[in-house]
Amino acid sequence: MRIPCPYCGARDASEFAYLGDATLTRPDPAAPDAADAFHAYVYLRDNPAGAHSEWWYHAGGCRRWVKVARDTTTHAIAGAELAEGAR
Amino acid sequence: MTAALDILPVTQMPADGPYGPAGTHGVTARLFDPPALATLAARRGGGIALAAAARVELGLDLADAPRLSRADGLSAIGTAPGRWLLLAGTEGDLAARLAPLAPHAAITEQTDAYVGVEIDGPHARDLLAKGVSLDLDPAAFPPGAAATTNVAHVNVSFWREPGEDRFVFLVARSYRVAFARFLVASGAEYGLELVHRG
CATH class of the missing domain: 3.30.70 (Alpha-Beta Plaits)
Structure with a gap:
């Protein structure tokens, strides 16, 4: 699988480290249900078959976090953007 | 052809000189300290x-x-x-x-952090194809193009020199021996000349 790093260009997946789901938002630690919200944020993951948004770290190249839109069933990558510009 | 590596401690820099069949000279690799x-x-x-x-x-x-x-x-x-x-x-x-x-x-x-390696010769790209997972054809990697990537598990930054068919690599100093071993093991079949420049 090759990941299109926005800075470096298409690179082999072995240059990247995988972090996982890029759709999560860190909960408010001051909220009354913070303990449950953080449990879900840290541990609970969907396992989607199909389109997914994920973080990959380009450890072997520009050392930037990249947000990648990947289909988990085909590995087809629809797009990638640097974390600095994402969200 | 690379039997020399078999008896060389992995921490020791391969000696300057030719590697490979006598009379062949396909690649030159010059190691240098960046000024x-x-x-x-x-x-x-x-x-x-x-x-x-x-x-x-x-x-x-x-x-x-x-x-x-x-x-x-x-x-x-x-x-x-x-x-x-x-x-x-x-x-x-x-x-x-x-x-x-x-x-x-x-x-x-960063002066002491990296060593430089200039690689050229008619088989330079054949050698690099064994470690660099990028397309180094001039159409895809023209003069002045640069990349940071892993070569034989060693992280490097390198570029193609403008005007010459030559690549220059910057390799973390502590990995210079491992990188030189990659050059010898991969380049000997084409005839590799390993040189320490000035």
């Missing part, structure tokens, strides 16, 4: 001011891309967004030369 080297990291939001200062003070075009730009013996190699390696072609006070950029960037001395 002066520094990293340049633009301050947050300061990329445009930094590029302007580099243009005015040094005549250097700091392309925010994996490319080589060079002015007056100073080479800038893009390694990440807003980051460059700066390599001086001759010894001198690089810190003083870069001082005008200091308001716009973090500048960190």
Whole structure:
């Protein structure tokens, strides 16, 4: 699988480290249900078959976090953007 | 052909000289100590001011891309967004030369951190194809193109020299022996000349 790093260009997946789901938002630690919200944020993951948004770290190249839109069933990558510009 | 590596301790630099069948000479690899080297990291939001200062003070075009730009013996190699390696072609006070950029960037001395390796010859790309997972055809990787990647598990930054069919690699100093072993093991079949330059 090759990941299109926005800075470096298409690179082999072995240059990247995988972090996982890029759709999560860190909960408010001051909220009354913070303990449950953080449990879900840290541990609970969907396992989607199909389109997914994920973080990959380009450890072997520009050392930037990249947000990648990947289909988990085909590995087809629809797009990638640097974390600095994402969200 | 690379039996020499079998008896050489993995921590010891292969000796200068020819490797491979007698009478063949397909690749030359020259190891050298960069005269002066520094990293340049633009301050947050300061990329445009930094590029302007580099243009005015040094005549250097700091392309925010994996490319080589060079002015007056100073080479800038893009390694990440807003980051460059700066390599001086001759010894001198690089810190003083870069001082005008200091308001716009973090500048960190790196001279002893890397060794350089120049690789050329008719089979240079055949050797590199064994370790570099990028397309190095001139159409895809033209003169002045640069990349940071892993070669034989060693992280490197390298570029293709303008005007010559030559690649220059910067390798972390502590990995220079491992990288030289990769060169010998991969280049011997084409006839490799390993040289330590000045």
